[in-house]
Amino acid sequence: MTHTPTRASLFAATVLSVSLALPGWAQDDAPEAETDTAPAMEATAETVIATVNGEDITLGHVVAAKSLLPQQYQQLPNNVLLPGLIDQLIQQTVLSQAVDEVSESVQVQLDNQRRQLVAAEKIDDVISAEIDDAAIQAAYEEQYADAEPKTEWNASHILVETEEQAAELVEEARAEDADFAALAKEYSTGPSGPNGGELGWFSAGMMVEPFEMAVQDMEPGDIEGPIQTQFGWHVVKLNDTREAGPPALEEVRGDIVSQLQSTAVEAAVAELMEDATIERTDVEGLDPEVLSDMSIFE
Numbered sequence: 001m002t003h004t005p006t007r008a009s010l011f012a013a014t015v016l017s018v019s020l021a022l023p024g025w026a027q028d029d030a031p032e033a034e035t036d037t038a039p040a041m042e043a044t045a046e047t048v049i050a051t052v053n054g055e056d057i058t059l060g061h062v063v064a065a066k067s068l069l070p071q072q073y074q075q076l077p078n079n080v081l082l083p084g085l086i087d088q089l090i091q092q093t094v095l096s097q098a099v100d101e102v103s104e105s106v107q108v109q110l111d112n113q114r115r116q117l118v119a120a121e122k123i124d125d126v127i128s129a130e131i132d133d134a135a136i137q138a139a140y141e142e143q144y145a146d147a148e149p150k151t152e153w154n155a156s157h158i159l160v161e162t163e164e165q166a167a168e169l170v171e172e173a174r175a176e177d178a179d180f181a182a183l184a185k186e187y188s189t190g191p192s193g194p195n196g197g198e199l200g201w202f203s204a205g206m207m208v209e210p211f212e213m214a215v216q217d218m219e220p221g222d223i224e225g226p227i228q229t230q231f232g233w234h235v236v237k238l239n240d241t242r243e244a245g246p247p248a249l250e251e252v253r254g255d256i257v258s259q260l261q262s263t264a265v266e267a268a269v270a271e272l273m274e275d276a277t278i279e280r281t282d283v284e285g286l287d288p289e290v291l292s293d294m295s296i297f298e
Contacts, residue, residue: 049086052093061089105297126268127261137249139256144246150204152244153215156197158183158225158235159190166226166233173223173235180223180237189232197237203244211236 041047045060065085066074073081102110158173158180160166169187173180181196188197204212208229218224218238225235290296 050090052090053097055093055097057086057089057093062086065089103297105294108297122268123265126265129264131257131260135260136253136256139260140249140252143256147246149243149245151216152201152203152242154201154239154241155199155215156180156184156237156239157190157192157199157211158188158197159193159232160187160235161189161232163226163228163233166235169235170223170225173237183235198239201242 043059045058045063047059048056049059049062050057062082062085065088066081069081069085158166158169160169165187169183172178173183181198184193184195184197187193190197192199204216206212207215208231210227210229211234214224214227214236215238218236220238220240223235223237225233227234227236
């Protein structure tokens with residue numbers, strides 16, 4: 001029998017629902033803690049939790065099973081998950097033992113999953129290697145040494161639905177005794193309205209183009225509008241500008257470490273690929289639609 005991915009997903013969901021029930025049930029009806037404390041068990045990956053027809057299920061199996069649960073189940077308390085996961089693994093074991101011969105489609109999926117997990121372990125080995133401060137500093141200097149200061153703007157705006165209302169607010173905001181923040185709080189429909197329309201500091205590329213182009217031509221204190229974007233009509237006040245230099249090392253350390261780790265992984269893969277003996281079959285004549293044809297396993 002051919003096991004399609006849909007059937008496999010349905011099976012997993014069914015087992016989970018039987019073993020763990022619904023999240024609401026699990027939270028409402030979880031058994032209260034026993035008053036008598038049970039003796040502490042040894043907790044290692046090899047600790048046997050159950051044996052089914054001579055086949056052991058270990059604590060390692062249970063912990064690994066939790067890591068593969070859907071997010072809504074992972075959020076459940078561990079005292080609820082533990083018996084549910086044990087039940088799940090026991091059910092899976094008796095079902096798998098009832099299969100006389102694993103189908104080809106399941107076997108190739110097992111092959112792929114093993115390949116993926118082992119490859120991920122190798123990647124973890126590469127990225128877990130310590131990256132020293134000298135390498136981080138060198139990467140920072142290479143990336144930012146020639147970085148030129150960039151202009152940043154600090155602006156406030158009032159967002160309304162019609163051009164007519166925006167035009168009226170431009171005139172009102174330009175009045176000598178006008179309070180732009182108060183007008184924004186009263187009239188703006190945007191999320192910044194309650195904050196007086198303040199948008200904070202931003203640089204090129206962070207705002208939609210019509211808004212950004214208008215701000216770049218303004219001087220601090222200027223009020224311009226109406227400016228149309230996909231969000232509506234804007235009245236804009238430029239509060240200030242500044243020239244910002246490159247970020248401090250500590251601000252981008254995490255990004256640099258990630259970049260160095262990615263580079264290390266790429267280098268490791270390239271080295272392994274170069275040392276490997278790889279023979280590719282010419283697949284030019286292969287119909288790509290075969291990827292959707294599970295009947296090849298029949």
